[in-house]
Amino acid sequence: MAFQTGAAMLDACVLAVLDSRDVYGYELTVYIKSVIDISENSLYPVLRRLQKDGCLTTYDQPFNGRNRRYYSITGDGRRKLAGYRSDWEEYKKKMDLLLGAAQTASAGSVPAHPVTTTNL
Amino acid sequence: MNKEQYLQKLRENLNGLSAEGAAEIMQYYTEYFEDAGPEREDAVIEELGDPSVLAAQAAEALGQTRTDVPGAPRPLFPSLPGFLKGRGTAQKNSAYRFREMDLEPFRSVYVRVRNCPISMKESADGRYGADVYLLLNEGETAQAGMEHGVFTVRISGRAISHRNQQGNQYVKLYLPAKEYDRIELHSSNAPVTSDCPAAIRSKLKIDTSNSAVNVSGIRDAEKIHADTSNGSIHFRSLKCADLIADTSNGSITVSGCRFTEELKADTSNASITAELEGSESDYRVSADTSNAAIYINGEKRGKSYSSGGGNRKVVLDTSNGKINVTYKPVLLKDI
Numbered sequence: 001m002a003f004q005t006g007a008a009m010l011d012a013c014v015l016a017v018l019d020s021r022d023v024y025g026y027e028l029t030v031y032i033k034s035v036i037d038i039s040e041n042s043l044y045p046v047l048r049r050l051q052k053d054g055c056l057t058t059y060d061q062p063f064n065g066r067n068r069r070y071y072s073i074t075g076d077g078r079r080k081l082a083g084y085r086s087d088w089e090e091y092k093k094k095m096d097l098l099l100g101a102a103q104t105a106s107a108g109s110v111p112a113h114p115v116t117t118t119n120l
Numbered sequence: 121m122n123k124e125q126y127l128q129k130l131r132e133n134l135n136g137l138s139a140e141g142a143a144e145i146m147q148y149y150t151e152y153f154e155d156a157g158p159e160r161e162d163a164v165i166e167e168l169g170d171p172s173v174l175a176a177q178a179a180e181a182l183g184q185t186r187t188d189v190p191g192a193p194r195p196l197f198p199s200l201p202g203f204l205k206g207r208g209t210a211q212k213n214s215a216y217r218f219r220e221m222d223l224e225p226f227r228s229v230y231v232r233v234r235n236c237p238i239s240m241k242e243s244a245d246g247r248y249g250a251d252v253y254l255l256l257n258e259g260e261t262a263q264a265g266m267e268h269g270v271f272t273v274r275i276s277g278r279a280i281s282h283r284n285q286q287g288n289q290y291v292k293l294y295l296p297a298k299e300y301d302r303i304e305l306h307s308s309n310a311p312v313t314s315d316c317p318a319a320i321r322s323k324l325k326i327d328t329s330n331s332a333v334n335v336s337g338i339r340d341a342e343k344i345h346a347d348t349s350n351g352s353i354h355f356r357s358l359k360c361a362d363l364i365a366d367t368s369n370g371s372i373t374v375s376g377c378r379f380t381e382e383l384k385a386d387t388s389n390a391s392i393t394a395e396l397e398g399s400e401s402d403y404r405v406s407a408d409t410s411n412a413a414i415y416i417n418g419e420k421r422g423k424s425y426s427s428g429g430g431n432r433k434v435v436l437d438t439s440n441g442k443i444n445v446t447y448k449p450v451l452l453k454d455i
């Protein structure tokens with residue numbers, strides 16, 4: 001994958017998962033890894049950052065004679081997620097406009113908008 | 121490496137963090153291994169990567185160290201994992217070495233080490249360089265790198281063993297002869313030498329103990345302050361406003377220096393030799409010794425001497441040591 005998943009994007013992904021249910025660290029990593037290519041060490045800093053910003057809280061639940069730490073989204077987290085979602089919609093539209101238009105141009109059909117092509 | 125060894129390594133690399141911080145990170149990754157289960161153990165170890173990198177990254181997330189995480193600006197000392205994160209935690213008696221030229225330009229330097237000579241020289245090719253070799257005791261942590269724009273080399277942490285480890289340690293800095301804001305070199309039981317025609321906007325501060333301090337060639341500074349004990353201080357060819365030398369049982373020599381405000385030299389059981397540019401009328405000298413004599417231009421003047429209404433103040437104090445003051449006509453060549 002040529003595109004990097006930056007810090008804000010990871011924050012958004014984690015909040016989106018937490019918006020549907022509380023999860024523990026490993027579960028969260030496995031889930032996100034099943035969709036996008038991230039390393040197993042990527043999420044601790046993200047969780048920590050979101051916790052510091054008040055976007056999530058944690059609680060421990062006993063499991064097999066030990067504790068599992070669950071992460072749970074807060075009101076602030078939901079507000080932040082809503083912001084990320086609308087930013088994403090906007091960003092997606094812009095990227096579609098650019099990438100989609102270029103694709104039609106290279107495919108040889110008439111672009112929907114006038115597109116100036118430059119040779120690289 | 122198995123899970124236990126990996127977690128142990130991670131734990132070691134979290135030394136220096138707060139206890140809660142380290143515990144939180146350990147809990148997260150211990151739990152992570154538990155949840156991944158034994159069949160994924162090797163895969164998790166491989167993917168989590170170098171425990172010292174993971175530790176630095178996690179510590180950074182806690183806000184407890186600096187920003188050298190993967191993806192952040194380029195590492196300063198790629199050859200050395202400990203310094204890659206700007207932070208290395210020593211195993212018992214381990215040595216850390218890096219030699220790096222062309223560090224990003226910096227305007228201030230802060231070195232705080234123990235039992236280790238420090239030298240600062242002009243770099244031959246205009247690049248910034250550092251050559252550091254440190255032997256660390258258990259419980260000590262070495263850090264080197266850029267901290268808030270300051271090039272920093274330091275050892276911190278409580279040494280469990282109190283053995284003095286002088287060995288062949290050294291910190292050598294190579295600086296282009298540019299202008300800096302502030303330079304501080306702190307050591308102990310080892311000499312500190314600064315021989316770089318740099319200009320320093322505020323202060324050059326040097327302190328050590330039981331060893332000599334040699335400073336020469338500073339083009340311009342607000343203040344140059346050297347502090348040691350049981351060792352000599354030698355100032356040569358310096359230009360600054362204030363020049364201060366503090367030692368004991370060691371001589372102080374000042375030659376070819378131009379200061380606009382004050383020269384202050386304080387020692388005991390040793391001599392002070394000051395060569396002052398200009399004539400007696402340029403200075404206000406106050407010199408005191410006990411059990412020895414003061415010589416002005418070779419002429420013996422007793423145990424206390426004060427002179428003139430010049431603008432530049434000179435205060436020389438010792439005991440059991442002679443004081444030599446000579447006035448030299450100003451040469452037209454710049455220092």
